[in-house]
Amino acid sequence: MPAIYDWRSSLVPNSQVFRAGGQVIPGARTLGGFATDSPEPGGLGELYWDFAPKGSAQAMRDISWTASRLMNGAAMRLRLAMSPQLVPATDLNPPLTDGLPWASGAPWANDKNWQWNPWVPAASAAARGAETLTIDMTGLGEVLHLGHLIGLTLGGVDYTHMVMDTDWTGDLVTVTISPVLRRPVAIGEAVRFRPVMVARCANPAQVLGQFENRRIAVLNAAQFVEALV
Template structure:
């Protein structure tokens, strides 16, 4: 019998104020299996981790989302978390061209910043690579050589989302990048897949019982720092 985990989408209203993705060594303290078991066993190639800080929320609808999320993560739920509030992403001003989809906030309103809304820029995978490999070819010809060491990108395969950090990169004369990644690829990828520069990751929270700090004035949800570990699905 094949185990298919339940995955919950992170609530859109819970916008982080900062996020840091790390890909550490062979073992992660308090790692979490896809069945919600806390472990500290080695994982070849390491596992992704995400540190995230949320603001205090003041409106009723967002606080309902926050309390729902606090319950989900405390029960070991696997969350699909978008990484948006991180300096590790390619800056939106560097991403131009036909593949830079989304609608820019440029309507002359005071809050307009020209950053794309629903921004999901991608680049084609240039050659197939197998699960467990740490090297991948990405065709960056639509953008130029804007992907660098330290940047993040994601891959979505069969509805599962994975985030990788660039640990080394070499470009050829056609702007095809050979990228060394950490953690390793979690699925086989082909030229039908894309590298996503606004990635998502599947993760479980290891600080779920400590991070929610309760309600201020009985209505404003407050959070400490959240620490998530990549769910091995």
């Protein structure tokens, strides 16, 4: 598998939206580097990020490194920032988690938790290409709604899916998702509420702005398209 690089933590987006695309997306690529304009079954996930100007020396070095990686078509592991597309932390009390909540329930809690990665288990197996997945939401209730995003890590690759429909039966919910599953899902697989996606930048030449008098660096709006394995 080609290298997948982590997005630099100093380059947090100022705004964000994930779109479950279904049309032809120029600039889509496989992890092996094959460029395609043809839509994958179920569409390709797209992530749009905007950035505020960055002023720290670390951020400017990270911008320099990141711009070169993007121009060379590198696959990036992108952790989605908090947005209305994610289930709020106040609705996830307490799910299974392998991270640490920051100031949970305290007045200064801001939903940007340190290493907090809440998840619930898949309640049934699902095949590659499936459009539905059944999830065990025991203890949480009906907090997963249309337009929310969920994440899966399968075979060492991270995927983000949008919930397009829900069908509740007690504590179990069968969600219709887009894009479709890229790999099989086993019973008990972690379905995460703080998703990550592996993607390539579709507009790398436009992302890097200018370094202004060695004090401020600018990243312009970036469009990322799901990179397929």
